[in-house]
Structure formats: C-alpha cells, structure tokens
Amino acid sequence: MGNLTKVAYTIASALCQKGVHVSILRLDEYEKVRSFVPRECRDYLLHLTSEELSSNKVWLVGEETTREEQEKATKGTLFIPFSQFPLKQFRRDCIYHTTPALIVPKSLVNVHSCENWLPRKAMSATRVAGILHALEGWEMHECGTSIILSDLDQVWEACLSHGFQPLLLPHH
The missing domain is CATH 3.40.50 (Rossmann fold)
Structure with missing residues (x-):
C-alpha cells in the first residue's frame, strides 16, 4: 500500500x-x-x-x-x-518499523544520526547505498526497473563485508 x-x-x-x-x-x-x-x-x-x-x-x-x-x-x-x-x-x-536503514560499522566515526526518526548510529539505506557505490567503485545506476535479484544479493554481501548491519525490529 x-x-x-x-x-x-x-x-x-x-x-x-x-x-x-x-x-x-x-x-x-x-x-x-x-x-x-x-x-x-x-x-x-x-x-x-x-x-x-x-x-x-x-x-x-x-x-x-x-x-x-x-x-x-x-x-x-x-x-x-x-x-x-x-x-x-x-x-x-x-x-x-523505521524506514529502511542499517547500523553503521564501528569503524565509521562521528556518525551519530542522519535522520531524526532513526536511532543513533543508524543510517538510511539510500545513504548506505551511496557509500557502497564509492567503496566498491560501482559505476552502474539503479534507474528504472532494471534491478535483478543477483544484483541485490551482491549489494547485500558488499554491505555486510563493509560492516553495515541490519537495523533490528523495535521491541514492544
């Protein structure tokens, strides 16, 4: 919806x-x-x-x-x-749940919060994607509907290898 x-x-x-x-x-x-x-x-x-x-x-x-x-x-x-x-x-x-976000790696210093609706040390997935593009040297752009499942798996593996972690569900 x-x-x-x-x-x-x-x-x-x-x-x-x-x-x-x-x-x-x-x-x-x-x-x-x-x-x-x-x-x-x-x-x-x-x-x-x-x-x-x-x-x-x-x-x-x-x-x-x-x-x-x-x-x-x-x-x-x-x-x-x-x-x-x-x-x-x-x-x-x-x-x-919050918007799509990840916990930043401990090696990333002086990052406390990027959006005021996310918890401390969390960064929106779109910002993380930009960082991953730079770290991995990727030149492609995810325009239109060209994303395929193997691309998502590659991005997820790169994300984890650089120390980003999933943001857990809130406790209630």
Missing part, C-alpha cells in the same frame, strides 16, 4: 523470486506489480480483498498509506515502510 516506487516493485519482485507470498490490496497496483514480477514467480503475487487482509500480520507500506488502510490491519500487525520517510503512526496496537 502507499505510493508505488522503484523500491516497492523491486521488493515485491525479490520476495516473489524467493518464494514469499506478496499480497496487494489495490487492484491497479496489483496489476502494475504483476507486470514487473517475472512470469515464473507470479503465483506468489496475490490480490486480496479488504476482508482477506486481516490474515496478513506484516505489511510493507509506502508513504501514502492512509489511516483508513491502516485501520484494516489486525491488532499486532507490523508495518514496515519502504519509503524514504516514516509512516504516520495511527495505531497504538500495531508495531511500526
């Missing part, structure tokens, strides 16, 4: 390629994402009605996810934004 971006398409495609079911509520968004996901993985992409949505306990959401859409989630749902900015929190009975 929310604004479909290059990141949203890539996440949905990567999850489907890994055999994870991805459910989409809005029919127009489902059709757009379906055209992006490789044919052999499309069975993992599901269009749900709002009644069926209650069975999903993890929601990947964009910036423009509305209060009404969040209200359709069941108690205890985990909202994980794929957007640059955090999701507006309307529910006290749900868990809200």
Whole structure:
C-alpha cells in the first residue's frame, strides 16, 4: 500500500523470486506489480480483498498509506515502510518499523544520526547505498526497473563485508 516506487516493485519482485507470498490490496497496483514480477514467480503475487487482509500480520507500506488502510490491519500487525520517510503512526496496537536503514560499522566515526526518526548510529539505506557505490567503485545506476535479484544479493554481501548491519525490529 502507499505510493508505488522503484523500491516497492523491486521488493515485491525479490520476495516473489524467493518464494514469499506478496499480497496487494489495490487492484491497479496489483496489476502494475504483476507486470514487473517475472512470469515464473507470479503465483506468489496475490490480490486480496479488504476482508482477506486481516490474515496478513506484516505489511510493507509506502508513504501514502492512509489511516483508513491502516485501520484494516489486525491488532499486532507490523508495518514496515519502504519509503524514504516514516509512516504516520495511527495505531497504538500495531508495531511500526523505521524506514529502511542499517547500523553503521564501528569503524565509521562521528556518525551519530542522519535522520531524526532513526536511532543513533543508524543510517538510511539510500545513504548506505551511496557509500557502497564509492567503496566498491560501482559505476552502474539503479534507474528504472532494471534491478535483478543477483544484483541485490551482491549489494547485500558488499554491505555486510563493509560492516553495515541490519537495523533490528523495535521491541514492544
């Protein structure tokens, strides 16, 4: 839910390629994402009605996810934004993860916080991507919808090899 971006398409495609079911509520968004996901993985992409949505306990959401859409989630749902900015929190009975971010390596000094919604020593994934490009000497640009799963695996391995770590889920 929310604004479909290059990141949203890539996440949905990567999850489907890994055999994870991805459910989409809005029919127009489902059709757009379906055209992006490789044919052999499309069975993992599901269009749900709002009644069926209650069975999903993890929601990947964009910036423009509305209060009404969040209200359709069941108690205890985990909202994980794929957007640059955090999701507006309307529910006290749900868990809200931060925007995509990583913990910086201990060797990276004088970095305390880049965005005020992230914890200390955390950096947004987009900033980390820029650093990785420089460290690895990569010249390619992730424009359009050209990202493939092997590229994501390469980026993740490079990220870990330079000491960046996943930002853990908040405790509730």
